[in-house]
Amino acid sequence: MSVIVKKVAQLLSGLIFMYGVYIITHGHLTPGGGFAGGALLAGSMILLVLAFGSDVMGLKKRETGSSIIENSAILVFILFATIAMLVGTRVFFHNFLPVGTLGELISAGVIPLYNIFVGMEVGAALFTIFLALVIYKEEVLK
Amino acid sequence: MSQLIPLFVIIPLVAAFLIPIIGKFLDGFQKVLTSIAFLGLSVLTVYFLCAGPGEPLLYAVGGWEPVRGIPIAIYLVADGLSIFMLMITNVVGFLVSIYSISYLKRFTAQNNFFALLCLMMGGMNGVVLSGDLFNLFVFMEIAVIASYALVAFGIEKQELEASFKYQVLGGIASVLILFGVTMLYWKTKTLNIADAGNILRSSQDRSFVIFTQLFLITGFGLKAALIPFHAWLPDAHSSAPSPISAMLSGVLIKAIGIYAIIRLFFNMFTLSDEMAVTITALGAVSMVLGSFLAMYQWDIKRMLAFSSISQVGYIVTGVGMGMIILARNGDHRVAALAISGGLFHMINHAAFKGLLFLNAGAIEHETHTRNMKSLGGLSRSMPITASTSMGASLAISGIPPFNGFFSKLIIIIAAIQGKFYLLAALAVLISIITLAYFMKFQKYTFFNKPGARDRKKIKEVPFAMCFSMIVLAVLCLGLSLLIFPGIREVVLDPAVRVIMNASEYAPSITGL
């Protein structure tokens, strides 16, 4: 890719990443949430990979760690759901933190936490799928 | 006790998420963790079976109480039928996980295999416990997507092609089911199966009901591989690694195909004569054509796959006859007999078909071929495989005292009492044909003169594989005990009661 594309991608991907983080953390207040924000995070990474190529970023070898992030995030997600079985009313997936005031950033109990971990999980998962189907594929097709 | 219900889903999922993280650094972790998790699930199931209170156990996820009598949360329901299905999935899953430890030595990426196995298990447990239409769909998708990957696990030409066919037909089936769920939500404005059942019972909208039922029966029929929706099954079951064939054939098509059909058509929709006849006809056609197709196969696993279609036909025929009798308001005792015959055959089929696929895997593991023509004389070099597969073949062909005899007998008696003479005759005839092609399998594989291959190198498979085969063979004999009233009342009768009394299933959830 040309220098212009690289420079623009470099600038944009940071913005997209920040926007993804915003969407995730405000998932319980504004449209969007873990899934949309996670897809944005993956999108910013994908943009970088497409602009710079996988060689530059050292993504050719398969141990990129994105699948570890993904598994850890979903593990924490299910852990929170299971913690609810041990505290308070002792029900799976019960919202065990205080609900707080409607419309504030820290409110809605565990929902923002779920949002964050699902966002991480979706972002890492989509990026891994992209890496597998677009980058590793070349290795397979050789 | 109902506090423990979510564990059936949490345990396999947590195991599946841990394996890719820790298995990378610690070799052997994946096998140990999977086996321990599945053993724990089996123990939990047995506990539920023995200590269960008899009435359905309910669990509202998130702790949301019904508002104005309308359930708003996702309910997990552990009633007789669910626990019966859990027993099939978890016990067979545990034995398969033990078997895989040795079988998988030749493959790479064992972490992924065991993670996918755990995910498939979590999906199936989620399906059989779910009391919510959309939740059932979601967990069904977990199970089938894991099975798509597992069928293609060997990444050779045939496996990939089989997986592709399976995925396309499975994808159509999933969309059809989601469409059916959408239609149901449109009509009933709820996703809870019991609540939706109450609304459907009180309304008279035949064109809607028939249309939705056709979508759902096609979707779940594709998943259960009833003829004419069977095109994917012979390829997928014969190409997958053998433990996975045992899981697919023994468990998956029952948990996401037949179980879902039973649950939705008995406990949600009002029984209708046409749909009952359609389901029975699908079952009978599968029963007959499946066994005729199986006769011509020379590939062991293809033969077993076609035989699965035929045996699943028996199950659906049994259950369908019960449905016809109930829809026509006939004798409830005969209906109960037919349904219990179908369910009994379901658990038996899980045992002997799982065993037969494991045997086929053992043969392939040692001789590297599945073609009966090039095998022979294995009874001397592989005594355990030979004797267990003999037991399973006799069981599937309905020879006493093996379990298959009793379940087929119950189905045939129910057919005669319910005046379905043609179905009774077909069931007997197909049983004889089954005996014929399994004797062919036995003769060519274990008793004929040894083939051209080097006999010396062939020896019995490792201990882990033998262990699973022996336990399943013992189960093939032991499940015959289910005809005795004392045991039947614990295992079969609660499941039959749930199926028979749709009106009992609903109030326990919506009435509260």
Place this chain on the structure above:
Amino acid sequence: MEAILTIILIFMILGAIYSLHARDLLSALISMGIVGYGLVICFLLLKAPDLAIVQILVETITLVIMVSVVLDSTRHELKEKASIVHDGQSFINSRYVGNIFIGVLIALVLLYTYHFAIENLSAFGEHLMRMSGPYLEDAAGTTGSANMVTGVVFDYRGYDTLGEATILVTAVVGVLTVLRIQGRK
């Protein structure tokens, strides 16, 4: 409202038909994009901004992946044949016309049946809530989430979301399994 949606849907259907009959795969994918982004507009008009965001992102990522898959295959076929990938069917064939006729007939019969099936269901825009009614009543007191879709996704139906996230994990493990370099030792 209904008129605008109808027009968009007709465009989506035309795009779908073209996509399935396009002679090279790249134009098929581009017209698939028409359908996908049309769906995004429908979601926006139907007051579902969350879905619109997710759909536009998922559609874009899917298109990027699919184009990359197709480009790889067409590149070396281009060298050989100097032509685009054919789907192997021409419109002039008489058997093909017959097939179209049968297809349209089946579609009409099914649509007619469907019309009867949905006759007595609630009409467009007249939806009455039963299960989801309580979800909307007191967001501040129950879930505390101002975005009630998020409230439903993570609280009332959090268990579904667990399943959904698990499906993504399954797909990742499955894709990595299928695309590994060597199958057997």
Place this chain on the structure above:
Amino acid sequence: MILYLLCFLLFLIGLYGVITRRNVIKIVIGLVFMEFSVFLLLVLVGYVEGAEAPILDETIISGPFVDPLPQAMVLTAIVIGLASNAMLLAIAIRLYKKYGTFDIRKINELKG
């Protein structure tokens, strides 16, 4: 009514594509169209005339709102569709490597 019929037509077109097309990628596209039609149907079912999106802020405090449940279901279903498409594409790539084509008439080692 016309919207629902068009939606079902999109479903049938997808089904037609899956059944009649001979190219792996076209089959995937057909499946995607079927999924799209069901998503749209779900959201159409949950729409309430003159209602707001179910998101509270300073200006929108009370209803009527459109039904959030079908939206949550579609959110889940979109991700499920993405996952199954990814699996299909992975198999398609492998098949292409083995057979050198996307034409399923040439991918026929098994009898079915």
